[in-house]
Amino acid sequence: MAFIQNPVLKGFNPDPSIIRVEDDYYIATSTFEWFPGIQIHHSRDLVNWKLITHPLSRQSQLDMVGNPDSGGAWAPCLSYDNGTFYLIYTDVKSHAGGFKDTHNYLTTATSIMGPWSEPIYLNSSGFDPSLFHDDDGRKWLVNMVWDHRKGKNSFGGILLQEYSAEEQRLVGPIQNIFKGTEIGLTEAPHLYKRDQYYYLMTAEGGTRLKHAVTMARSTSIWGPYEVDPNNPMLTSYQKPELALQKAGHASIVQTQEGEWYLAHLCGRPLEPSGNCNLGRETAIQKCEWTEDGWLKIVGDDAQVKVEAPDLPVHSFETEPIKDDFNDDVLNIHLNSLRAPVEENWASLSVRAGHLRLIGRESLNSIHKQSLIARRQQAFQVNVETVVEFSPENFQQMAGLVYYYNTKNYYYLHISHDEELGKSLGIMSNTKGLYDEPLDGRIAIEDWDRCYLKAILNYSDLQFYYSKDGKEWIAIGPVLDASTISDENAEININGFFLDQGFTGAYIGLCVQDLSGQRKHADFDFFIYEELGE
Structure with missing residues:
Protein backbone atom coordinates (compact mmCIF):
# COMPACT_ATOMS: atom_id res chain seq x y z
CA MET A 1 0.00 0.00 0.00
CA ALA A 2 1.30 3.42 -0.94
CA PHE A 3 1.09 6.39 1.41
CA ILE A 4 0.92 10.16 1.13
CA GLN A 5 3.58 11.76 3.36
CA ASN A 6 2.47 15.15 4.64
CA PRO A 7 3.02 17.95 4.06
CA VAL A 8 3.03 17.23 0.33
CA LEU A 9 4.00 20.83 -0.48
CA LYS A 10 6.62 21.78 2.10
CA GLY A 11 7.50 25.32 3.02
CA PHE A 12 5.39 28.41 2.32
CA ASN A 13 2.58 26.91 0.16
CA PRO A 14 -0.71 27.96 1.78
CA ASP A 15 -4.38 28.10 0.75
CA PRO A 16 -4.39 25.06 -1.56
CA SER A 17 -6.91 24.82 -4.39
CA ILE A 18 -6.87 21.29 -5.81
CA ILE A 19 -8.44 20.00 -9.04
CA ARG A 20 -8.23 16.96 -11.31
CA VAL A 21 -8.31 17.13 -15.11
CA GLU A 22 -8.52 13.58 -16.45
CA ASP A 23 -5.42 11.86 -14.98
CA ASP A 24 -3.65 15.02 -13.85
CA TYR A 25 -3.92 16.72 -10.46
CA TYR A 26 -3.02 20.34 -9.83
CA ILE A 27 -2.72 22.43 -6.68
CA ALA A 28 -2.56 26.22 -6.76
CA THR A 29 -1.20 28.03 -3.69
CA SER A 30 -0.77 31.63 -2.54
CA THR A 31 2.43 33.61 -3.14
CA PHE A 32 1.60 37.00 -1.54
CA GLU A 33 4.27 39.64 -2.39
CA TRP A 34 6.59 37.19 -4.16
CA PHE A 35 6.81 37.20 -7.96
CA PRO A 36 5.84 35.46 -10.22
CA GLY A 37 2.42 34.99 -8.68
CA ILE A 38 0.66 31.76 -7.66
CA GLN A 39 2.44 28.42 -7.56
CA ILE A 40 0.96 25.44 -9.42
CA HIS A 41 2.18 21.95 -8.58
CA HIS A 42 1.37 18.83 -10.61
CA SER A 43 0.85 15.19 -9.63
CA ARG A 44 -0.60 12.02 -11.07
CA ASP A 45 -0.77 9.99 -7.84
CA LEU A 46 -1.33 12.59 -5.05
CA VAL A 47 1.94 11.35 -3.51
CA ASN A 48 4.61 12.95 -5.70
CA TRP A 49 4.35 16.62 -6.62
CA LYS A 50 6.36 18.96 -8.85
CA LEU A 51 6.26 22.74 -9.20
CA ILE A 52 5.53 23.33 -12.89
CA THR A 53 4.43 26.94 -13.42
CA HIS A 54 3.48 30.38 -12.11
CA PRO A 55 0.51 31.66 -14.14
CA LEU A 56 0.86 35.31 -13.07
CA SER A 57 4.17 35.97 -14.80
CA ARG A 58 3.57 39.48 -16.17
CA GLN A 59 3.30 42.74 -14.27
CA SER A 60 0.10 43.48 -16.22
CA GLN A 61 -1.45 40.48 -14.43
CA LEU A 62 -0.09 41.31 -10.97
CA ASP A 63 1.36 44.73 -10.24
CA MET A 64 2.52 44.61 -6.62
CA VAL A 65 5.07 47.45 -6.49
CA GLY A 66 4.25 49.29 -3.28
CA ASN A 67 2.14 46.47 -1.87
CA PRO A 68 2.66 45.86 1.87
CA ASP A 69 4.38 42.84 3.35
CA SER A 70 2.05 39.83 3.03
CA GLY A 71 -0.09 41.72 0.53
CA GLY A 72 -0.29 40.68 -3.10
CA ALA A 73 -1.62 37.36 -4.40
CA TRP A 74 -3.93 35.75 -1.84
CA ALA A 75 -5.88 32.49 -1.90
CA PRO A 76 -6.17 31.37 -5.53
CA CYS A 77 -9.01 29.23 -6.82
CA LEU A 78 -8.07 26.96 -9.72
CA SER A 79 -10.87 25.32 -11.69
CA TYR A 80 -11.50 23.73 -15.09
CA ASP A 81 -14.53 23.67 -17.35
CA ASN A 82 -15.08 22.65 -20.96
CA GLY A 83 -11.44 22.88 -22.05
CA THR A 84 -10.52 26.03 -20.12
CA PHE A 85 -8.59 26.54 -16.89
CA TYR A 86 -9.86 29.36 -14.68
CA LEU A 87 -7.72 31.02 -12.01
CA ILE A 88 -9.30 33.44 -9.54
CA TYR A 89 -7.07 35.45 -7.21
CA THR A 90 -6.93 38.54 -5.02
CA ASP A 91 -4.36 41.34 -5.23
CA VAL A 92 -4.31 42.74 -1.68
CA LYS A 93 -3.21 46.37 -1.57
CA SER A 94 -3.65 46.85 2.20
CA HIS A 95 -4.65 44.51 5.01
CA ALA A 96 -3.47 45.81 8.41
CA GLY A 97 -5.85 47.80 10.56
CA GLY A 98 -9.55 48.33 9.96
CA PHE A 99 -9.62 48.30 6.17
CA LYS A 100 -8.61 45.76 3.54
CA ASP A 101 -8.24 46.80 -0.09
CA THR A 102 -8.77 43.54 -1.96
CA HIS A 103 -9.16 43.46 -5.73
CA ASN A 104 -10.34 40.17 -7.25
CA TYR A 105 -9.45 39.02 -10.76
CA LEU A 106 -9.92 36.13 -13.18
CA THR A 107 -7.42 34.81 -15.73
CA THR A 108 -7.88 31.86 -18.09
CA ALA A 109 -5.82 29.48 -20.23
CA THR A 110 -6.46 26.44 -22.41
CA SER A 111 -3.28 24.79 -21.07
CA ILE A 112 -2.12 24.70 -17.45
CA MET A 113 1.25 25.94 -18.74
CA GLY A 114 -0.39 28.98 -20.29
CA PRO A 115 -0.26 31.45 -21.77
CA TRP A 116 -2.67 32.92 -19.22
CA SER A 117 -4.89 35.79 -20.27
CA GLU A 118 -4.83 39.36 -19.11
CA PRO A 119 -6.88 39.63 -15.91
CA ILE A 120 -10.59 40.35 -15.82
CA TYR A 121 -11.55 42.52 -12.86
CA LEU A 122 -14.36 41.06 -10.74
CA ASN A 123 -14.93 42.94 -7.48
CA SER A 124 -13.24 44.28 -4.32
CA SER A 125 -15.75 43.42 -1.58
CA GLY A 126 -13.53 40.91 0.20
CA PHE A 127 -10.90 38.26 -0.34
CA ASP A 128 -10.71 34.50 -1.04
CA PRO A 129 -12.81 34.49 -4.24
CA SER A 130 -13.75 31.13 -5.77
CA LEU A 131 -15.48 30.19 -9.02
CA PHE A 132 -18.05 27.36 -9.16
CA HIS A 133 -19.16 25.80 -12.46
CA ASP A 134 -22.69 24.43 -12.10
CA ASP A 135 -23.89 21.48 -14.14
CA ASP A 136 -26.37 23.71 -16.02
CA GLY A 137 -23.51 25.76 -17.46
CA ARG A 138 -23.89 28.77 -15.16
CA LYS A 139 -20.90 30.06 -13.20
CA TRP A 140 -20.94 31.54 -9.72
CA LEU A 141 -18.44 33.56 -7.70
CA VAL A 142 -18.26 33.36 -3.92
CA ASN A 143 -16.01 35.45 -1.71
CA MET A 144 -15.95 36.53 1.91
CA VAL A 145 -17.07 40.12 2.57
CA TRP A 146 -14.96 42.41 4.77
CA ASP A 147 -16.89 44.69 7.15
CA HIS A 148 -14.72 47.52 8.52
CA ARG A 149 -17.40 49.02 10.78
CA LYS A 150 -16.88 49.14 14.54
CA GLY A 151 -19.05 46.68 16.41
CA LYS A 152 -19.64 44.51 13.35
CA ASN A 153 -18.26 41.07 12.48
CA SER A 154 -15.31 41.91 10.21
CA PHE A 155 -15.70 38.55 8.49
CA GLY A 156 -19.19 39.45 7.39
CA GLY A 157 -20.19 36.29 5.54
CA ILE A 158 -19.97 34.72 2.09
CA LEU A 159 -21.27 36.65 -0.92
CA LEU A 160 -22.65 34.91 -4.03
CA GLN A 161 -23.00 36.44 -7.49
CA GLU A 162 -23.26 35.01 -10.99
CA TYR A 163 -20.38 35.35 -13.45
CA SER A 164 -21.15 35.76 -17.15
CA ALA A 165 -18.45 34.17 -19.30
CA GLU A 166 -19.95 35.86 -22.37
CA GLU A 167 -19.87 39.35 -20.85
CA GLN A 168 -16.70 38.64 -18.80
CA ARG A 169 -18.16 40.27 -15.71
CA LEU A 170 -20.28 39.61 -12.66
CA VAL A 171 -24.00 39.97 -13.26
CA GLY A 172 -27.24 39.83 -11.29
CA PRO A 173 -27.98 40.12 -7.58
CA ILE A 174 -25.40 39.84 -4.80
CA GLN A 175 -26.52 37.84 -1.77
CA ASN A 176 -24.89 36.93 1.54
CA ILE A 177 -25.54 33.18 1.65
CA PHE A 178 -23.68 32.16 4.83
CA LYS A 179 -22.77 34.12 7.97
CA GLY A 180 -20.58 31.34 9.40
CA THR A 181 -20.68 29.49 12.71
CA GLU A 182 -19.73 30.33 16.28
CA ILE A 183 -16.12 29.50 15.38
CA GLY A 184 -15.99 32.83 13.53
CA LEU A 185 -13.58 34.41 11.02
CA THR A 186 -15.41 32.78 8.11
CA GLU A 187 -13.42 32.86 4.86
CA ALA A 188 -12.02 30.70 2.01
CA PRO A 189 -15.35 29.58 0.46
CA HIS A 190 -15.57 26.83 -2.16
CA LEU A 191 -18.82 25.51 -3.64
CA TYR A 192 -19.33 21.89 -4.72
CA LYS A 193 -22.38 19.95 -5.93
CA ARG A 194 -23.15 16.33 -5.05
CA ASP A 195 -26.50 14.61 -5.56
CA GLN A 196 -29.21 17.13 -4.61
CA TYR A 197 -26.99 19.34 -2.44
CA TYR A 198 -24.77 22.34 -2.91
CA TYR A 199 -21.92 22.07 -0.41
CA LEU A 200 -20.21 25.20 0.85
CA MET A 201 -16.78 24.59 2.36
CA THR A 202 -15.24 27.46 4.33
CA ALA A 203 -12.29 28.08 6.64
CA GLU A 204 -12.95 29.44 10.11
CA GLY A 205 -11.06 30.27 13.28
CA GLY A 206 -8.33 32.35 11.62
CA THR A 207 -5.22 31.03 9.93
CA ARG A 208 -3.31 30.31 13.16
CA LEU A 209 -3.80 27.54 15.74
CA LYS A 210 -7.63 27.85 15.83
CA HIS A 211 -7.94 27.25 12.08
CA ALA A 212 -10.71 24.87 10.99
CA VAL A 213 -12.69 23.57 8.02
CA THR A 214 -16.47 24.04 8.13
CA MET A 215 -18.95 22.39 5.77
CA ALA A 216 -22.56 23.48 5.15
CA ARG A 217 -25.12 22.42 2.54
CA SER A 218 -28.32 23.48 0.84
CA THR A 219 -30.63 22.23 -1.89
CA SER A 220 -30.50 25.76 -3.39
CA ILE A 221 -27.34 27.60 -4.29
CA TRP A 222 -28.86 30.67 -2.61
CA GLY A 223 -29.32 28.81 0.68
CA PRO A 224 -30.24 28.62 3.45
CA TYR A 225 -27.21 26.48 4.33
CA GLU A 226 -27.32 23.99 7.19
CA VAL A 227 -24.07 23.29 9.01
CA ASP A 228 -22.62 19.80 9.44
CA PRO A 229 -23.75 18.69 12.94
CA ASN A 230 -20.20 17.43 13.58
CA ASN A 231 -18.61 20.72 12.57
CA PRO A 232 -15.73 21.42 12.23
CA MET A 233 -14.92 18.59 9.88
CA LEU A 234 -11.18 19.25 10.37
CA THR A 235 -9.13 21.19 12.92
CA SER A 236 -5.92 20.77 14.91
CA TYR A 237 -7.05 23.20 17.60
CA GLN A 238 -6.44 21.97 21.16
CA LYS A 239 -4.71 18.88 19.77
CA PRO A 240 -1.06 19.68 20.55
CA GLU A 241 -0.03 16.07 19.96
CA LEU A 242 -0.62 16.45 16.21
CA ALA A 243 2.45 17.18 14.09
CA LEU A 244 0.28 19.16 11.63
CA GLN A 245 -1.15 22.23 13.32
CA LYS A 246 -3.27 25.07 11.86
CA ALA A 247 -5.34 22.62 9.78
CA GLY A 248 -7.83 24.62 7.69
CA HIS A 249 -8.45 26.41 4.38
CA ALA A 250 -9.26 23.35 2.30
CA SER A 251 -10.57 22.14 -1.04
CA ILE A 252 -11.58 18.67 -2.26
CA VAL A 253 -11.03 16.45 -5.28
CA GLN A 254 -12.42 13.12 -6.50
CA THR A 255 -10.08 10.55 -8.07
CA GLN A 256 -10.70 8.57 -11.25
CA GLU A 257 -11.72 5.62 -9.04
CA GLY A 258 -14.23 7.64 -7.02
CA GLU A 259 -12.12 8.24 -3.92
CA TRP A 260 -12.20 11.65 -2.21
CA TYR A 261 -9.25 13.66 -0.89
CA LEU A 262 -8.97 17.02 0.82
CA ALA A 263 -6.02 19.40 0.44
CA HIS A 264 -5.60 21.74 3.38
CA LEU A 265 -3.30 24.31 4.92
CA CYS A 266 -1.15 23.27 7.88
CA GLY A 267 1.89 24.37 9.90
CA ARG A 268 4.69 22.60 11.77
CA PRO A 269 5.72 24.64 14.83
CA LEU A 270 9.29 24.81 16.05
CA GLU A 271 9.97 24.04 19.70
CA PRO A 272 9.90 25.76 22.11
CA SER A 273 8.77 28.96 20.37
CA GLY A 274 5.78 27.49 18.54
CA ASN A 275 6.75 29.58 15.51
CA CYS A 276 6.50 28.12 12.00
CA ASN A 277 9.45 29.40 9.99
CA LEU A 278 8.53 27.08 7.10
CA GLY A 279 5.29 29.02 6.87
CA ARG A 280 1.91 27.54 6.13
CA GLU A 281 2.22 24.34 4.10
CA THR A 282 -0.13 22.01 2.21
CA ALA A 283 -1.22 18.53 3.32
CA ILE A 284 -3.69 16.00 1.89
CA GLN A 285 -6.18 13.85 3.83
CA LYS A 286 -8.42 11.02 2.67
CA CYS A 287 -12.18 11.60 3.00
CA GLU A 288 -15.39 9.64 2.79
CA TRP A 289 -19.07 10.54 2.59
CA THR A 290 -21.29 9.43 5.47
CA GLU A 291 -24.69 7.82 4.98
CA ASP A 292 -26.40 11.09 5.83
CA GLY A 293 -24.39 12.97 3.20
CA TRP A 294 -21.58 14.72 5.07
CA LEU A 295 -17.90 14.64 4.24
CA LYS A 296 -15.70 13.07 6.92
CA ILE A 297 -11.92 12.81 7.31
CA VAL A 298 -10.77 9.18 7.43
CA GLY A 299 -9.09 8.93 10.82
CA ASP A 300 -10.74 12.22 11.92
CA ASP A 301 -7.54 14.26 12.36
CA ALA A 302 -4.84 15.81 10.19
CA GLN A 303 -2.39 12.95 9.73
CA VAL A 304 1.20 12.87 8.50
CA LYS A 305 0.80 9.44 6.85
CA VAL A 306 -2.29 8.97 4.71
CA GLU A 307 -3.44 6.08 2.54
CA ALA A 308 -2.78 6.99 -1.09
CA PRO A 309 -5.32 6.45 -3.86
CA ASP A 310 -5.15 3.36 -6.06
CA LEU A 311 -3.22 5.06 -8.86
CA PRO A 312 0.02 4.21 -10.70
CA VAL A 313 3.09 5.68 -9.03
CA HIS A 314 4.31 8.76 -10.89
CA SER A 315 7.59 10.08 -9.52
CA PHE A 316 9.67 13.06 -10.66
CA GLU A 317 13.40 13.56 -11.01
CA THR A 318 15.17 14.89 -7.92
CA GLU A 319 15.93 18.60 -8.14
CA PRO A 320 19.66 19.43 -8.38
CA ILE A 321 21.03 21.15 -5.30
Missing part, protein backbone atom coordinates in the same frame (compact mmCIF):
# COMPACT_ATOMS: atom_id res chain seq x y z
CA LYS A 322 23.39 23.47 -7.22
CA ASP A 323 22.40 26.17 -9.67
CA ASP A 324 25.36 27.36 -11.75
CA PHE A 325 23.32 30.07 -13.46
CA ASN A 326 24.01 28.58 -16.87
CA ASP A 327 20.41 28.77 -18.10
CA ASP A 328 18.74 31.65 -19.93
CA VAL A 329 16.07 32.02 -17.24
CA LEU A 330 16.08 31.71 -13.46
CA ASN A 331 15.29 28.40 -11.80
CA ILE A 332 11.56 28.02 -11.22
CA HIS A 333 12.09 27.98 -7.42
CA LEU A 334 13.73 31.43 -7.41
CA ASN A 335 11.49 34.44 -6.84
CA SER A 336 11.74 38.21 -6.73
CA LEU A 337 9.82 40.70 -4.61
CA ARG A 338 6.71 42.42 -5.97
CA ALA A 339 7.87 42.77 -9.58
CA PRO A 340 9.25 40.55 -12.35
CA VAL A 341 12.96 39.99 -12.90
CA GLU A 342 14.22 42.38 -15.56
CA GLU A 343 17.56 42.63 -17.32
CA ASN A 344 18.17 46.14 -15.99
CA TRP A 345 18.72 44.80 -12.46
CA ALA A 346 19.12 40.99 -12.66
CA SER A 347 20.98 39.44 -15.58
CA LEU A 348 22.07 35.92 -16.52
CA SER A 349 23.50 37.09 -19.85
CA VAL A 350 25.88 39.97 -19.06
CA ARG A 351 28.41 37.53 -17.63
CA ALA A 352 27.99 33.89 -18.66
CA GLY A 353 27.52 31.44 -15.81
CA HIS A 354 26.79 34.19 -13.28
CA LEU A 355 23.81 36.02 -11.87
CA ARG A 356 24.53 39.73 -11.87
CA LEU A 357 22.44 41.80 -9.49
CA ILE A 358 22.55 45.59 -9.63
CA GLY A 359 22.15 47.33 -6.30
CA ARG A 360 18.94 49.24 -5.77
CA GLU A 361 16.87 49.94 -2.66
CA SER A 362 17.25 48.63 0.90
CA LEU A 363 15.84 45.46 2.43
CA ASN A 364 13.15 47.70 3.96
CA SER A 365 11.82 48.75 0.55
CA ILE A 366 8.42 47.73 -0.81
CA HIS A 367 9.28 49.05 -4.27
CA LYS A 368 12.60 48.14 -5.95
CA GLN A 369 14.63 45.49 -4.17
CA SER A 370 17.35 43.55 -6.00
CA LEU A 371 16.69 40.28 -4.22
CA ILE A 372 16.43 36.76 -5.64
CA ALA A 373 15.53 34.01 -3.18
CA ARG A 374 13.75 30.70 -2.69
CA ARG A 375 11.54 29.14 -0.05
CA GLN A 376 13.03 27.24 2.85
CA GLN A 377 11.33 23.84 2.53
CA ALA A 378 13.07 21.79 5.23
CA PHE A 379 14.08 22.46 8.83
CA GLN A 380 17.71 21.51 8.16
CA VAL A 381 19.29 23.26 5.17
CA ASN A 382 22.72 24.18 3.83
CA VAL A 383 22.92 27.21 1.53
CA GLU A 384 26.10 28.41 -0.22
CA THR A 385 27.14 30.98 -2.79
CA VAL A 386 30.22 32.88 -3.94
CA VAL A 387 30.16 36.56 -4.83
CA GLU A 388 32.46 39.05 -6.53
CA PHE A 389 31.75 42.55 -5.30
CA SER A 390 33.84 45.72 -5.02
CA PRO A 391 31.99 48.18 -2.81
CA GLU A 392 33.29 51.74 -2.64
CA ASN A 393 31.25 52.97 0.32
CA PHE A 394 29.18 51.73 3.25
CA GLN A 395 25.91 52.20 1.33
CA GLN A 396 26.83 49.43 -1.11
CA MET A 397 26.13 45.88 0.11
CA ALA A 398 25.83 42.36 -1.32
CA GLY A 399 25.44 38.91 0.18
CA LEU A 400 23.29 36.13 1.56
CA VAL A 401 19.96 36.96 3.21
CA TYR A 402 17.55 34.95 5.38
CA TYR A 403 14.35 36.88 4.81
CA TYR A 404 10.76 36.96 6.02
CA ASN A 405 9.72 40.51 5.20
CA THR A 406 10.95 44.09 5.31
CA LYS A 407 10.86 44.07 9.12
CA ASN A 408 12.30 40.60 9.80
CA TYR A 409 15.55 39.28 8.29
CA TYR A 410 19.21 38.34 8.86
CA TYR A 411 21.79 39.46 6.33
CA LEU A 412 25.42 38.33 5.91
CA HIS A 413 26.85 40.97 3.62
CA ILE A 414 29.96 42.46 2.09
CA SER A 415 30.32 46.22 2.27
CA HIS A 416 32.99 48.92 2.59
CA ASP A 417 34.30 50.27 5.88
CA GLU A 418 36.35 53.50 6.06
CA GLU A 419 39.05 51.79 8.15
CA LEU A 420 38.92 48.13 7.01
CA GLY A 421 38.01 48.57 3.36
CA LYS A 422 36.02 45.66 1.93
CA SER A 423 34.63 43.77 4.90
CA LEU A 424 31.98 41.36 6.14
CA GLY A 425 29.21 42.11 8.59
CA ILE A 426 25.81 40.88 9.73
CA MET A 427 22.69 42.98 10.07
CA SER A 428 19.35 41.91 11.46
CA ASN A 429 15.84 43.27 11.67
CA THR A 430 13.31 41.89 14.14
CA LYS A 431 9.84 43.43 14.24
CA GLY A 432 11.38 46.47 12.55
CA LEU A 433 14.21 46.92 15.07
CA TYR A 434 17.58 47.18 13.30
CA ASP A 435 20.66 45.57 14.87
CA GLU A 436 24.19 44.36 14.04
CA PRO A 437 24.72 41.04 15.88
CA LEU A 438 28.40 40.88 14.91
CA ASP A 439 30.73 42.95 17.11
CA GLY A 440 32.69 44.85 14.48
CA ARG A 441 33.42 43.85 10.88
CA ILE A 442 35.85 41.36 9.31
CA ALA A 443 38.30 42.68 6.72
CA ILE A 444 38.49 40.89 3.35
CA GLU A 445 40.09 43.75 1.41
CA ASP A 446 42.37 41.54 -0.72
CA TRP A 447 39.71 38.95 -1.61
CA ASP A 448 38.46 38.88 -5.19
CA ARG A 449 35.79 36.29 -4.34
CA CYS A 450 34.07 35.60 -1.05
CA TYR A 451 32.19 32.39 -0.31
CA LEU A 452 29.16 32.69 1.96
CA LYS A 453 27.20 29.97 3.71
CA ALA A 454 24.17 29.59 5.97
CA ILE A 455 23.30 26.42 7.89
CA LEU A 456 19.77 26.19 9.24
CA ASN A 457 19.02 23.65 11.94
CA TYR A 458 15.44 24.07 13.14
CA SER A 459 15.57 27.26 15.28
CA ASP A 460 19.30 27.86 14.76
CA LEU A 461 20.93 29.87 11.98
CA GLN A 462 24.72 30.04 11.68
CA PHE A 463 26.48 32.05 8.98
CA TYR A 464 29.96 31.16 7.62
CA TYR A 465 32.47 32.65 5.20
CA SER A 466 35.46 31.30 3.27
CA LYS A 467 38.15 32.45 0.86
CA ASP A 468 38.29 29.18 -1.08
CA GLY A 469 34.93 27.46 -0.43
CA LYS A 470 36.68 24.64 1.43
CA GLU A 471 37.73 25.97 4.82
CA TRP A 472 34.77 27.67 6.44
CA ILE A 473 34.86 30.10 9.36
CA ALA A 474 31.78 30.73 11.49
CA ILE A 475 30.83 34.39 11.66
CA GLY A 476 28.65 35.93 14.34
CA PRO A 477 26.52 34.21 16.96
CA VAL A 478 23.94 31.48 16.42
CA LEU A 479 20.86 33.43 15.36
CA ASP A 480 17.22 32.69 16.15
CA ALA A 481 15.69 31.35 12.92
CA SER A 482 12.24 31.14 14.55
CA THR A 483 11.86 34.92 14.20
CA ILE A 484 11.58 34.46 10.42
CA SER A 485 7.94 33.43 10.77
CA ASP A 486 4.32 34.54 10.62
CA GLU A 487 4.04 34.44 14.38
CA ASN A 488 6.96 36.78 15.01
CA ALA A 489 5.87 39.19 12.28
CA GLU A 490 2.48 39.70 13.89
CA ILE A 491 1.90 42.86 15.94
CA ASN A 492 -1.43 42.73 17.77
CA ILE A 493 -2.41 45.48 20.20
CA ASN A 494 -5.66 44.82 22.07
CA GLY A 495 -7.00 42.74 19.21
CA PHE A 496 -6.10 45.35 16.60
CA PHE A 497 -3.58 44.09 14.04
CA LEU A 498 -0.96 46.70 13.23
CA ASP A 499 0.96 44.13 11.24
CA GLN A 500 0.40 40.54 10.13
CA GLY A 501 2.44 37.92 8.32
CA PHE A 502 1.25 35.10 6.07
CA THR A 503 4.33 33.90 4.18
CA GLY A 504 7.42 31.97 5.32
CA ALA A 505 11.21 31.95 5.35
CA TYR A 506 13.15 32.69 2.17
CA ILE A 507 16.90 32.48 1.66
CA GLY A 508 18.80 33.96 -1.23
CA LEU A 509 20.97 36.65 -2.80
CA CYS A 510 20.66 40.40 -2.78
CA VAL A 511 22.48 43.66 -3.54
CA GLN A 512 21.82 47.22 -2.35
CA ASP A 513 23.26 50.52 -3.44
CA LEU A 514 21.74 53.22 -1.30
CA SER A 515 23.95 55.84 -2.96
CA GLY A 516 22.12 55.37 -6.26
CA GLN A 517 25.30 54.47 -8.18
CA ARG A 518 23.92 51.00 -9.08
CA LYS A 519 26.99 49.02 -8.03
CA HIS A 520 26.65 45.39 -9.14
CA ALA A 521 27.67 42.03 -7.69
CA ASP A 522 28.22 38.75 -9.56
CA PHE A 523 27.14 35.44 -8.02
CA ASP A 524 28.73 32.31 -9.54
CA PHE A 525 26.35 29.70 -8.10
CA PHE A 526 23.63 29.07 -5.54
CA ILE A 527 23.44 25.84 -3.52
CA TYR A 528 20.27 24.86 -1.68
CA GLU A 529 20.74 21.49 0.03
CA GLU A 530 18.23 19.91 2.38
CA LEU A 531 20.08 18.06 5.15
CA GLY A 532 17.08 16.57 6.91
CA GLU A 533 13.31 16.81 7.14
